[in-house]
Structure formats: C-alpha cells, structure tokens
Amino acid sequence: MSRKAEIADLDTGELTLARPRATLVEVAADKLRELILLEKLPAGAQISERDLASALGISRTPLTRALTILEQDGLIEYSVTRRPQVANPPFEEIAQNLVVMGALEALAGELACTRITDAEIARVAGYQQQMEAGEGTLSPLESFQLDMQMHEAIVAASGNAPLIDTHRKYNARLWRARFQSSQRRAGRDQTLAEHRAIIAALSQRDPVATAIALRRHLASAVTNIRNVFQDAGTARSPNPDTETPA
Amino acid sequence: MSRKAEIADLDTGELTLARPRATLVEVAADKLRELILLEKLPAGAQISERDLASALGISRTPLTRALTILEQDGLIEYSVTRRPQVANPPFEEIAQNLVVMGALEALAGELACTRITDAEIARVAGYQQQMEAGEGTLSPLESFQLDMQMHEAIVAASGNAPLIDTHRKYNARLWRARFQSSQRRAGRDQTLAEHRAIIAALSQRDPVATAIALRRHLASAVTNIRNVFQDAGTARSPNPDTETPA
DNA sequence: ATCGGAATTTTGGAATGCCAAAATTCCGAA
C-alpha cells in the first residue's frame, strides 16, 4: 500500500524531474542575465544593490549572491570601492575572449565529429537553412538567435560537459558584442559562407577541417566586431558612462 | 599642509597599490580553496555552513558567497537539497576537463609564441631544469609545484587575460587529481620528456609545434590519471563518502 | 530485532538591521 502511494506521488509530484524549487538567487541571476543582454541594464551601468533588489522584489541577500555569480561569468564587475556595475569591456578584451571562444568551439567541433549523430547534424544544418531562407524576412534578433543556436548545437554535440559550460559563459560575455555585430549588413554573406564550410566539414565528420572552419569563423567575428567598435568610437565618446535605472 | 598630509598618507597607507582591504568573502574563498586542495576538506565531504563559518570565524553571510564562488569554480557542488559538498568528480569528468585544459594550454602556447620574451622562456625552462636537477631530492609536492608553475608561466605568457583566468579555474578543479598522478613514479620520465619538447618548441617560437606538444602532454595526463583511478578503484570502493570535519 | 511514522533537530534560504566607508550635498571663505 505504501509502495503504491509512493509511486503515485512520484507520478504526480513534479512534472519535471525532481527539481528542488528554484531559489531567489537563481531566479535573480537569470533575470539579471536577461536584463543585461537586453540592455535594460546597459553596459557600464552602476548598480545599487538596494534599488535593484527592490526592483526585483527580493532582499539584498539573494541579489548579492546572484551578482557574485554574474561576476564569475564576467557580466558584472566590482569597482575598487566594491560598487557593482555592468561590465563594459573594451574591444581588446572582447577580442581576447573571442580568441578563447574560437579555441573552445574548435575543440567542440573536433570532439563532435567523433560522436555527432545524423540527427544532430541535421539540426545544425537546419538552423543554417532557416537563416539562409529567411534572409530578408527574419528580424535581426531572430537571425542572430538562429546563429547562436547553431553554435550551441555544435558545442552540445561535443558531449563534453565542462566545455559546454565554459562555452556558455563566454557566450554570455560576448552576446552583446556579437549581436551588435550581426546587425550590420557587411560581412553577412561571409558569415553564411563560413557556416556552410563548418557544416560541410561536420557532415564529413572531419575533425581537423571542422576545427579550422570554426576558428576561422570566430576570427572573422573579431574583424566584424572591431568594425562595430570603430564606428561607435567615431560616432561618440568611446566609454560613455550610463546611469543606473530605477 | 593638507597636501603634504595626503602625500604622506599615500606613502604610508598601503604598501601594495590601492587595494580596498580584502573582504571576508575573498579571504574565505582563498582559505576554502586551500582547505580543499590540501584535502583538509576531503572530496565528497558534506559541508555544514554553520560549522564551517564558525571554524573560519565568520558568519554564514560571507561564507555563503564564498561557497558560491567556489561552486562556479567547480570545487563545490550543491546536492538536490541544497547542501554544499566538496566536488568529487568521477574519472570521466576529470578526463573531460583535461581535454578542455589541453585545448586551453595549446592555445596559450600558440599565443605565447608570438610575444614571449627570452626572459620568460628562461623562466619556463628554469622550472623544468629545477625539476630535472632535483629528481631525487625534491619532495613530491615541490616537484609538482614546479610543474604547475611551468604551465602557469606558459599560460601567463599568452597575455590573454580571459584565457589565464579560465585556465586558473580548470587548474583548481584538476589540482588534486594531477597531484595524485604526479606522485606515482610511472610516467615521470615521460613527463620530463614532454616538458622538454614543449620548451624546445616554445624556444623556437613555433606555435604549431608548441600547441601540439602541450596537447600531447595533457593527453598523457589523462592516461596517468586514469591509472590512479583504476588503482584506487581496485583498492577500495570507488566513491567512499567522507564526513564533514569539525 | 525490524520497521514505519511521528517528534525533534539540523539545515540552508532569505529578510533585516547596523556599521564603516564612500559618495554626495551643502555652505562659507576667498
């Protein structure tokens, strides 16, 4: 009887497998990531723990922990006087991050070649096809998200958990710069061509070619992002301080 | 007068340049890292926040933040019921981490070739020479530390801050396994040979050869650590639960 | 002795309050 009750509980309890109810720290960290990526919290913004906590409807205790996580992700930095602010890395730092990202994705592609399934290849190729097909119709954000999903699918196919995790962190750091870069028309054809090269190499499960294609792709991302920074630099002050929102 | 006082303050205030006095979080995080690496907090140990906080002489607030940092570093994990414990990764996970570490060091070596100075090369070679010279006299820990310093010096020479930081985190995760591995006599000659190959490639500033040598070195680290795990596995239960110390 | 479940203890999550330091405002002298 008790046995039966237990099984019933397991069935009805949590639909998703046993998760212990999200803490405010996790919720806040996710929300902050979103606010930063969407620039509701703009780069360089000074953060007031009290204001932000009340804006999120929580106390400072879980917010502080969330900020600590985001700091580890490189999205939040602390000034010398311990005031948190949204990270606003100069181009040089972004370029360095992209170099590491290139090595990570190259490794992922290499590993993926030895274990990727046809279905996974089809998924990767599917993203690319959607991008090509929707050339004129997709919004910049939609195109960009397809691009990101394609890269993530390749990294996921590596089957290497630490690699996937580290890649995810670099992705978060670089999201804004890459998004801005993706919005320019220049280099878009090259991007698609590079994607085709990646998929071709991956389809042949050629680890060396896949790694090279991915590294090349990230290298051209550096060039594209440099152009974004140069335009922004000529248009306005390089590091405009922004204020903290309510 | 006030001007003079200010200058005097600057001179006598902080010997190291303007650091805002370490917080308990930082102190605790460093201390915890040390306790884990030295196995005062053994792998798999359950942690009681209250006990650990009082052992460190601080309250739970900064300790919790420190644990959050260590969790991001992969040294602390949280059970499904949110109880923190020292990470105790199975071999498979360590192997995956080593693969990523190999790619990171290969990239670092590659980058280093384009900018490393003769002095830095001499420093790297110096560690290796000390290891070879002290073959019989150095303690296992001393040899291991030289080994680690050599690798760190190469990564530092890359000049890529995010890479250095990510490498440092992987290093912390893998420290224990690599230390255990280094204590076995088997493979020690191979290690030294591989080090020589790395230094030779680096001295010639050959990025491809350096990258290959570093990857090979990390690949053999996987083999060596596998042996450690296999011996441990035959000697005793694979995942012995350990208790939390006072 | 074994088992199940109630009672108890222990646990981490989170809010709150206080403090010192930093940032800002204010105001009078020049």
Place this chain on the structure above:
DNA sequence: TTCGGAATTTTGGCATTCCAAAATTCCGAT
C-alpha cells in the same frame, strides 16, 4: 563664481534572526 572641507546621505559588508524543508532521532507496533 570657485573652491575646500564639513555635514549628510548612500553604499556595500556583515551579523543576526526567523522560517520552511530536510535530516535525524525516537518510540511503539509487529
């Protein structure tokens, strides 16, 4: 008007406290 420094406000660091949930202990029925 400008400037310097005192007064005030704001800030993050940290300890404390309460609470719900989890873990453990306890105890009686079998």
